Amino acid sequence: MKKLAYILLCLLYCLPVSAQKKSAAVNEKFWWKRNNLRVIQTNLPGYEAATLNPDSLVADLIHFSANTLIINAGGIMAFYPTKLKLQYTNPYMKPNTLRDVISKCHQNGIKVIVRFDFSRVHESIYKVHPDWCYISPKGERIINTNMYAVSINAPYVQQGAFEIIGEVMDMYPIDGIFLNMPGYQVNNAYEGKYLGIDQNEADKKRFFEYSHGLTLPTEENPTDPAYIKYLEFKKYTGDDWSKRLYDLVKAKNKQVAICTYTDNYVDIIRHESQANSGLPYWPYTASDNVNNATHSFPTHIISNASIQQIGFQSRYNAVEPAEVAIRLYENIANGSGLDLSMMGDMRGYEDERNYGVISKIYAFHKKHEAYFGNYASTAKVALISPGLWPGGPPMQEYRGIQLMLKEAHIPFDIILSEQIENQADILKRYGTIILPETTGLTSAAIQALKDALAGGTSLIATNTALSDNPQALLDIFGAKVLTKEYDGSGNYLQPDNASIFKRLKLQRMIMLKFNLAQYDFAGADSHYLPILSKGRPGPPEIIGGHTPTGQYAMATKRTGKGMAVVLPFNIGRMYYQNGYQEHKHIFLDVLEYIYPQATQDIVTNAPEKVELILQRYGKNDAQANGNKNDGLILHLINLTGFSGATYFEPLPVYGITFKIRCDFKPREVVSLATHQPIKFTYQNGAVGFTVKSLADYGAVLINR
Known part of the structure; x- marks a missing residue:
């Protein structure tokens, strides 16, 4: 999909100016495409429907410069006069409120997205249709006071939800629909209790048909073929429902945006x-x-x-x-x-x-919205993510690497592991791709990484990345797993090569923690970071004995024009949990060794807690034509007020110098807030300037 988008963009640039404007005008009719949303969502408790005043609500939206409202409509309870018996009506609902809110918002240029939640039904509906609702392997229900969680394969979601949405669209000129809490239920999310895979008869029947005779699993066991098929089934049924919804909504009105937390058949992904x-x-x-x-x-x-x-x-x-x-x-x-x-x-x-x-x-x-929302990344480093909502040790490994890059002011893009195969051509543009504990890749994703590597992109894998695919691990990194899981606490690493580990000149032993996989690097070109044994724990009088084990914690292998590096230990998780600089220094030294440009794109004296985000931008106004070549915009976000678990006002920062790689000679460098010029130099393909002071946020335009 992204390849197609890129080809179309290239074709767009080849069109005459008049054709470009025509294309832009076609896109502009979909109001959300402008990407200038300023959303305020009012999650209304039922009782607030009695006191909600459309005039004061719209006045507040205007005061806060909002241009989009998300407000309750239906599902769990109707905030409008529904005629559908399958939907419980909020007893505090006033019949004209939703209509008045929409009308008054539209009079003031504010879009209205209405909220639906089809995850639960009122007990009055449950008593008539218990077969519509979730039931655990132990026969338990998910209940929140008088609301019962539903089964998405039962009639309420499969049929009733479409009737409810259709009714609202027929009654009101809405601009979008927002779906809250879509998907399968396994937890009582509001109480933090896990109950298990839904055993509703509708789920059992549909899974039996989909799997050609398998029984719906009762446990989330990744080694069970039935559970693996169930994961496939969940995606299939989710996509099927989303497509049916998309077709319904767009058949009624193509300019109604669909917004939710999934990516298929939606216009706005919400996070x-x-x-x-x-x-x-x-x-x-x-x-x-x-x-x-x-x-x-x-x-x-x-x-x-x-x-x-x-x-x-x-x-x-x-x-x-x-x-x-x-x-x-x-x-x-x-x-x-x-x-x-x-x-x-x-x-x-x-x-x-x-x-x-x-x-x-x-x-x-x-x-300043003309300078926002129409960006293209400048990053040459890609970080692979374990998910849009990651958790557990893989999340910690991923966030630890992300933290290192942020503090080193290295621009990077994040790409979901499941999207690697869909980004094959894009991956080749990066100087380095980082795989933090990345597993579960398809053969197409592995091939995309191999193709990028052969073309000159370098790879860095950490901890157990690709360990579930021994052939790929051997082909790409020249490594074989000897022991996948081993507690590294007590072991040490030796930074043995001063030409690589330049940041570790004063350290000869680097502590370890968490997992330290044991690999055979016979197929690699070189290996580094000898692992020392755990030695003798105890009082100072007896400690020591840390001797070389013959194992190594780093190996490199060159394929084509690219180099692959594997670091089979929890380097990211250690930094995320403990923040010791030596682990960040190892990673940055490795990155700089295989891709020196990573630390040269932005050279600055900014403190580590000033977040820098550099983008190519195009003016995002009524005349916008998709062009993202008006210049660069550098965002500076001051996180110096963050203190572990507390947020204070940030400390002002003064005299921040920059040297930024820039492929054009700037016409001007200006502050976004004031549009006042900033003195700059341009030498050897880099623009240099100084930001005199930074409060909470600042932005600098580097214009063509």
Whole structure:
């Protein structure tokens, strides 16, 4: 898909100017394509329907510079006068409220996306149709007060949901639909309780038909062929439902956008920046989400919501204002619009501390929106992600590598592992691709990596990456697994080559933790980082005895024009958990050894906690024609106020110098906020300038 998009873009550039404008005009009719969303979502508790005032709601949206509203419509309960018996009507609902909200929003140029949630039904419906609802392998239901979780293969979702959406579209001139909590239920998410694979009779029957006779599994066992088939079944049924919805909506009105958390048959992929449930805290959540979705699904618009609530059991307490500011600025810098999700409307809100931040940043986006949302990446490093919602040790390995790159100010794109095979041509453009504990790749994805490697792209694999494909591990890295899982605590690494490990001149032993896989590197060209034995633990009097094991923690293999490096230990997870600089230094030394340009694209004295995001941009205004060659835009986000698990106001930073690789001589360098010129130099293909001061955020335009 991305290859096709690239070809079409190239053809577009070859068209006469008049044809380009015509093409742009065709795209412009789909309002979301402009990618300048400033969303406020009012997640209305049922009782707030009694007091919601359309006039004050719209006045607040205007005050906060929002151009898009997400508001409840139906599913769990109807916030409009439904005629469908399969849908429970909110007893606080006022018949004209939704119509008035939509009408008044449209009068003020504000789009309205209505929210549906088909994950649950009211107990009154459950009592009549228990067969529509989830049932666990133990016969349990997922219940939240008087709402019962449903089965997506039962009639309510397979038929009733389409009736509800059709009814709303027939009654109201909506601009979009948002689907909350789509997909299969295995958890009581609001109580944090796992119950297991849905055993509804509709699921059993459909799975039996799909699998040609298999029994629906009761356990999530990745070694069970029936469970592997079930994962395939879930994707098939999810895509089938999404396509049917897409066809229904677009048949009624092509200009109604579909927005949800999946990628197939949607117009806007929604993601969420939520409060961390554990430590260490992750301050790059919005950058992570938007970068990941944008480069994995480049034909979609991404809208990453800053979730106000601290958690499901703390909905009326918001996260800190400084955290919200970082999220919103990271949205802008990575190419998303602004998106905020809150409980209820903005009047009488229980925690208004964020209002000043929201007002400031939404107004800033509105004022400068011509410079946002029409970007192309400059990055030459790609980081492979384990998922859009990663978790567990693979997430920690991935985030640790991401943290190293962020702090070193190395631009990078994030691509989902499952999308590698769809990005084969794009991968060849990168100087280096990083595979942090990446497994489960298809044969097509492996071939895409091999093709990129042969063409000159280097690869870095960490921990157990590709260990589930012994032939690929041998072909690409010249490595064989001897022991896949081994606790590295107590072992040490020796940085044995000063020409590679330039940042480790004062260290001769590097501590280890977590997994340390044992590999045979006989098929590699070279090996480095000798592993020392665990030695003697105990009091100071007896410690020591760390001797070479004959094993190594790094190997290189050249194929074609590219070099592949494997680091079979948890280098990313160690940095994510503990933050010791030597592990970052090993990784950066390796990256610089195989791809020196990585640390040369942006040379700066900016502190590690100033996040830098560099993009090619095109003016995103009424005359926009898809061009992204108006220049470069450098975003600076100040994270110096982040302190482990707490967010304070950032400290001002002064005198930040830059030397940025630039393939054109700039006409001017200016501050986005003031449009005042910044003195610059241009030598040897690099533009140099100084940002005199940075508060919470800044942006610099480097214009052609």
